[in-house]
Amino acid sequence: MNALVLHGGASNKIELRERVEEFADIAFREGNALESVVKAVVLMEDDPLFNAGTGSNMRLDGSIQMDAAVMIPGNFGGVINIENVKNPVLVARDVMLKSPHLILAGDGAIKFARKMGYEYYDPSTDKAREKRDKIIEKLKNGEIPEYYHPKFFLEFLGDTVGAVARINGKFAAAVSTGGTSLTLRGRVGDSPIPGAGIYCGERGAVVATGIGEEIIKRMLSINVYNRMGEMPLEEICKEELEKFGDVPVGIIAVDENSECAQSNLTMPYAIKKE
Ligand code: ASP
Numbered sequence: 001m002n003a004l005v006l007h008g009g010a011s012n013k014i015e016l017r018e019r020v021e022e023f024a025d026i027a028f029r030e031g032n033a034l035e036s037v038v039k040a041v042v043l044m045e046d047d048p049l050f051n052a053g054t055g056s057n058m059r060l061d062g063s064i065q066m067d068a069a070v071m072i073p074g075n076f077g078g079v080i081n082i083e084n085v086k087n088p089v090l091v092a093r094d095v096m097l098k099s100p101h102l103i104l105a106g107d108g109a110i111k112f113a114r115k116m117g118y119e120y121y122d123p124s125t126d127k128a129r130e131k132r133d134k135i136i137e138k139l140k141n142g143e144i145p146e147y148y149h150p151k152f153f154l155e156f157l158g159d160t161v162g163a164v165a166r167i168n169g170k171f172a173a174a175v176s177t178g179g180t181s182l183t184l185r186g187r188v189g190d191s192p193i194p195g196a197g198i199y200c201g202e203r204g205a206v207v208a209t210g211i212g213e214e215i216i217k218r219m220l221s222i223n224v225y226n227r228m229g230e231m232p233l234e235e236i237c238k239e240e241l242e243k244f245g246d247v248p249v250g251i252i253a254v255d256e257n258s259e260c261a262q263s264n265l266t267m268p269y270a271i272k273k274e
Pocket residue numbers: 009010051157158159160177178179180188189190191197208209210211212213
């Protein structure tokens with residue numbers, strides 16, 4: 001059975017679930033694992049209610065740097081800290097399919113995007129500006145300690161987006177994010193790190209959301225992938241999430257015959273099967 005699973009970010013409003021379901025319906029029609037996950041992510045990048053593409057979080061200095069990645073068995077494409085493009089996930093797909101590299105970062109990623117025809121685009125929104133202003137205010141008032149605990153981070157967490165698919169026996173994964181807020185320019189989260197925020201192989205596909213630093217330390221996505229087949233997928237995801245204690249995290253995954261979406265806080269998601 002074909003399946004597509006989407007998430008709109010750990011900590012995002014559960015009311016967005018209907019919208020995510022609509023996006024799943026549209027993306028599923030692509031009828032191809034890679035194209036379906038990419039389409040799903042593009043739809044969420046274009047919606048300012050999600051923290052990816054338009055609507056991405058701002059860094060403390062007011063800049064917007066985005067990370068995105070795609071993965072299929074045996075291949076990967078990612079962009080790190082890309083700026084001023086509308087759809088980072090499309091650039092990530094081009095890195096995988098049209099460049100000799102797997103990951104491009106910073107100004108090199110931007111130059112590559114322009115070469116591939118992606119025009120200048122400003123993804124900033126009032127929502128992102130207001131969120132940053134609130135953080136700056138808190139910093140000025142001394143309400144944020146120098147070394148904060150990730151739990152404290154919660155109100156500044158992003159609403160990163162991701163999708164995994166199993167279509168006609170093929171797996172694919174895609175992810176895109178403006179990163180968590182309260183971060184320095186240049187910070188890189190889990191999303192574009194294979195094995196951490198995304199993984200896809202012959203046995204399935206996994207995408208994570210939540211505090212990127214914690215997800216990288218635990219290599220969440222490849223851990224879930226490596227355990228596929230050991231027990232029901234949902235149980236694996238639950239066990240891996242439990243290891244994070246109260247650090248906000250979410251996972252979506254598909255294996256050969258099941259799919260799951262799990263989070264330890266609200267996470268709008270959709271599971272489309274046919
Ligand atoms: N994992 C993302 C990051 O740390 C944020 C998120 O999932 O909302 O960049």
